[in-house]
Amino acid sequence: MTDTKRVFIKSYGCQMNVYDAERMGEALAAEGYQQTQSVDDADLVLLNTCHIREKAAEKVYSELGRIRVLKEERKAEGRALSVGVAGCVAQAEGDEIVRRAPTVDFVVGPQSYHRLPALLERSRAQPGVVDIDFPAEDKFDALPGRTRPGLISRGPTAFLTVQEGCDKFCAFCVVPYTRGAEVSRPVARIIAEAEDLAAAGVREVTLLGQNVNAYHGEGPDGRVWDLARLCYRLSEIEGLARIRYTTSHPLDMTDSLIEAHRDLPTLMPYLHLPVQAGSDRILAAMNRRHAAEEYVRLIERIRAARPDIALSGDFIVGFPGETDADFEDTMRLVETVRYASAYSFKYSSRPGTPAAGKGEQVPEPVKGERLQRLQALLNEQADEFNRSMVGRTFDILLEKPGRREGQLTGRSPYLQPVHLSAPHAAIGDVMQVTVTDVAGHSLFAEPVGSVSAEAPRVAVGGAA
Template identity: 35%
Template sequence: MNAAKTFHVTTFGCQMNEHDSERMKGMLESLGYAEAPEQEGADLILFNTCSIREKADSRFIAYLQQAAAHKRRAPGTVIGVGGCWAQSVKHDVFRQFPYVDVAFGPGQVHKLAEFLTTDSLTAQGFFEFEGFTGHLPVKRARDFQGWVQISAGCNMKCSYCIVPATRGRQVDRPLDELVAEVRDMVENGVLEVTLLGQNVNAYGRAVRGGERSSFAALLHELDALDGLRRIRYTSPHPQDMKEDVVLAHAQLESVCPHMHLPLQTGSSRVLKAMRRTYDRARFLDRVALIREHNPDIALTTDIIVGFPGETEADFAETLEVCEEVGFDGAFTFIYSPRRDTEAAELVEDFVDHEIAVARMERLVEVIQRRAAERAQRFVGRTLDVLVEGSSRTDAARLRGRSGHGKVVNFSGLAEPGEIVPVQITAATSQTLAGEMSLLARALV
């Protein structure tokens, strides 16, 4: 009996790519492939790529070159490249990398199976959006947590962002289709879902094959599903953060008390150059509305340092907003020019790298200090924690995540997938620590 062919998937970038990679793995296993722990020796080497930042491109190319070396030693190896990078260089991928056998964009994941089951594996590329991957088999990283793609593409025109060029204009899935998918997930043991889209709170305006809806309506429908304990989502846009979604956080038990609201910069002048469609005052107004209805909510954000033309005064405004808001955490990035974006043409306005690095250090100090201050509100409280496994720093302790999105390392006896009460005893800017009593576990 011949051994099953093997595959190895390397994923770069966002949660949407994590979602698509889980679908690729499920699809491949349904075709009889087995997952290999390492790239070396795999019959099929797959990359799910990202184009948001230059660093991701560089890392991917290094991995791709390793795969090419492996293919020279084992000529029967198939190399596949999917995701945003593949979409962005669709006209050149086979010319630049002749050892690639198949390339496909985010809307063509299902074509991988078609390619692998053809009689002749000649190089092929698939880049026209055909549909979502929700119907494909899935192999989840954790059985109790699942990604749900509610839309694809984006109608915004941020001057630094390549996503509209790689994923196209926004297309939404019908509400009843999403509810059915999540219901099936819950019936198969999923407790927590994360809703994915480039601009999730714009959901419902561009439904393919269904009636218009809204993101708040989707949250209400999912909250009504028995057995679904937690709903998360990423990422919303401040322009579309309306009161109905804010109220959903306050009214719906399963919607987590955590919101990721990208700021990008605290300077209205730079926000305009970024084409972000809101200014500093509008962002702060949204924060005030959110906290009015959800005083305990955890707010996280994205911030770009060194956008072309950013002055010291502009950067100071970013620091001021971060001090005022007191984010619970932030993803911070030094601006990276992306091909085919408006901002990449502003070469004469590029900020010196040394200046950008120095600003980043100052920003991180503010973010971490304010996050540490905010985290102290949890000390002495008991939080429900979804157990994910062993602590990464101490194998004798457990690791999980609170509804606020905070990582919690704690002592106790529990299995991955359980939601247990943990008394918080200490807090840093990034993690919480605590103890779970045997009595508390008995009451779960």
């Protein structure tokens, strides 16, 4: 192993980028790199970028401008600083990044980062290397194991990518162009990674995919497994108490997955199921391939199977051609479904997507007013859901120290942060608590029964 060097990784955007950043850090650890939280201490700066939101690329170039100054200061001191750009902006911009920001030594796409060590070595001899190819090999096979000595110590939760890419081609989305077609990892490799994580103390895994419930990986029996069957298998791993998954598409919410929510206590009663709009006309223009009423009926089936499930969603306001009547349809859908939490955005044009060239662009002031109204309704529903937790008893996973002395923070089955007094040694425990208060999006709770540093772990369950 080479002498220890330091890498600073800044990750933007989605949870999959968080996972990718961790895997890149693991690949670099094999080359003698330790991660640092300070860019000033770094020998290598790696920006792991996101291309979903408007002006994402410009934010990267702005960040690179600040890094250029640091690199010039290092050069004056006789010290080297390598700079790389990874992720979806890297995939979309490619050579343009190196042209606009010569301070960048290499560019690597989200399907190529397993080649990061070799790419870094090449860039030292010839800066400006770009690798955004979609490789034939499985990048996950080329990455080091997740529990090797010297890697970042783990907390009790972890992300685990099971699927990448998307075949839906929603008119507003860049994912099919930056992440490629839907690809699912084989079951055996997912199970092996999950078992490694559990052995390292992970108690909750969140399965990731751009379209995760479209998972269709090869099983050990040679047949295709869906996400439901994968969840059943993961629930058998000793030590794993909780399973989550994100992000889903309504078209892939199968009967078997709904039944898994009914039958598996390890599968948390929280579902992120974006609908984007409540107008059939706008849903068709978005190429969502379902109607608003079909989405509502699907929610009813899910709630019939798991009555205590909490729903989260995504919404876009101001899509090209959206009228006041279309927007009111979205408000009615939100009133009907009632969400525990949601993400909402003004439509922003992404170059290369079908919607980018559409006419009938909605004026910014109109988009802003609609977003304000929608968010007020969503926040009202989220507040109501959080207040309904007071007096409830359920299990939480204790994840980390809280802000106050003697306080720990965990997550409810519904992903809400929960704060309570408990010893530091209880981190990683699943503990039954009763919610006593709510403030904003956070819950406060008291343990059920006495708590000690030696308190045994208990099996997780749904809300009482």
